[in-house]
Amino acid sequence: MSTSVRPKTKFRHSRLSARNREWIAGYLFVLPDALGLLVFLGLPMLLSLVLGLYDVDGFGAYRFVGMANYTKMMRDPLFWQSAKVTALYALMLVPLLYVCGLSLALLVQKTNRFNGVIRSMFFAPHMVSLIVVALVWQFLVVDKIGVLSRLTPALGLGGISFLGDPDYALFTVVAVSVWFLMGYYMLIFLGGLQDIPAMYYEAATMDGAGPIAKFWYITLPLLKPTSFFVIMISMVAAVAGSQAFDIIWVMTGGGPANSTSVLIVYIYQQAFSFGAFGYAAAMASILVISLMAMTGLMFLLTRGGRFSYE
Amino acid sequence: MARVEIENITKRYGHLEVVHGVSACIEDGEFVILVGPSGCGKSTLLRMIAGLEHISDGTISIDGEVVNDVAPKDRNIAMVFQNYALYPHMTVAQNMAFSLKLSGLGKDETRDKVGNAARILGLEKLLDRYPGQLSGGQRQRVAMGRAIVRDPEVFLFDEPLSNLDAKLRVQMRAEIKSLHQRLKTTTIYVTHDQVEAMTMADRIVVMRDGLIEQVGSPLDLYDEPANLFVAGFIGSPTMNFIEGAMEADIFRGTGGIECHSNLPAAFHGALVAGIRPDKIKLGKSGGPFEVLVVEPTGAETQVVVQSGDLQLVALVQGRVTYRPGESVGVTLDETAVHFFDARTEQRIEHLDRNLGSVSRQ
């Protein structure tokens, strides 16, 4: 016999606490995206990991070869060349994008009509197909005909072959990549700058800080989460980004003398020019795994870009 | 230490004028409080003194030197912000040392100065913490420490206590006051809390809508408010206002209030009489007023009474036995009645207030 008179029916509809319901709603909202990522990214990644253990011939026959693709990779000088080019490309692109993106953001940070126009201008390349961008640049710098190629002798720089010379080609594609991507990073930095409360700058003004001191002691440290984000995504963009691929593929196709052959280009060639899908998949797996390791390490070292006092 | 002179200061944002030519003088070592309702231009004025806002018109001088075009850092002024604005990525010690570091002071000297300020403010144990790891009161103290390490000529405070709870506010009030007594640095302090103003200031500047309404010591403002606004703003609970007019030597107000006054009998216009709650005495019982609310606070009791349209707040010493709904008589202390011109809202000076109290039923 119970003396409890709690009206059970009244609360039946809320067997889930408000908090739990919110939690479930949150996950339901991200579910479509999560499923999309899983199906279109997770699954292919898993499949390519598996595919890397097979030898695939041009007629679609699969033969399990174990680690053969990986041992082949270790002995393949072109793989190592591409790995080196990838590293160089990323080592140049990431800092340049950081510096250029941040500089542009600082430059156009103050809101006025003039800066509004400049902001759109720097972001404009993103409105155009990347293929077109690459073609236009190729035209600008191509030997003999290109505008820039003709300009350099006039400037007394001698006839630099921007895309034809293995010593310059990588720098050229890095320059075009920076030019293309920096508007995007400028926007990210603008957002980050906006998140820094004005009161810190006022306090610094009272403390006697000039523009440079404010940048070093206020802006840069408080920009840490943005910096982390920018370095992370620019690293991924440099190593595995479709934009990097498009620019290089259209402008140089990896040449001359493999001087601009980043891994994604080499992988693409192996897969779609030579039909070595298994080998390409194995290289892609290595690429993804090392990228994950690098970003993971960075995440750990910087505590995910959070401030040390949080 | 320094004397700050504000002459005819105007501030415009575009076409919008928010401070309309105010003048004031803050003496060397004085603790002056700018007080007024939200949006009246207190912060704007303070920020112009700091150099954070451009001065549209007029001049501000510190120790005789016009500083309109002097950079904030060269004005030798320190400011404590409402939200403290402590640098979140620097420790307490680094926060306090920042201005010294920028000025190129040596390590040892910096450590001494920071240590000294920390000792004054009781922050020694917190020097290695980050602002995010401090309580509101501690942050407030760090913000003050950051200001005092620089040993400035002038301290500016913009509502420094408004983010603290009531108890801490009272405590910090005393601390700031004693800090001032110790350092004797000229201080300009902004608040919209008149209690803060009354308890801390040497002199109070009351502002409204970008204009200064009155300047004076707390008790001057309390005893002789220059107009209805100041009368209503200073003092808690607020002064009671009774509309009415003179008939011979008797003021007759709404709610059937009457009181003797030797106000110039020639004054014919509409009047507002002001009386502070503690200058109202409640009769035993029976009378034209009805008790609405009784609020005991311990030492004294606040009683709200009403007659017709007139509501009065009376502050009674000790405890009372009134019950809501009861009817009471009301007696004004006639020596303590202030008169204001209802049209201009300005105070009308009494010739003589030594009439003695006359009660009415």
Ligand SMILES: Nc1ncnc2c1ncn2[C@@H]1O[C@H](COP(=O)(O)OP(=O)(O)OP(=O)(O)O)[C@@H](O)[C@H]1O
């Ligand atoms: N940047 C600005 N642009 C336009 N108007 C402004 C600006 N800053 C302040 N004002 C206006 O100036 C007036 C005075 O503002 P101020 O901040 O000085 O008020 P305050 O007395 O400090 O009020 P509070 O007690 O709320 O802090 C307000 O009406 C405000 O709207």
Ligand SMILES: [Mg+2]
């Ligand atoms: Mg303010």
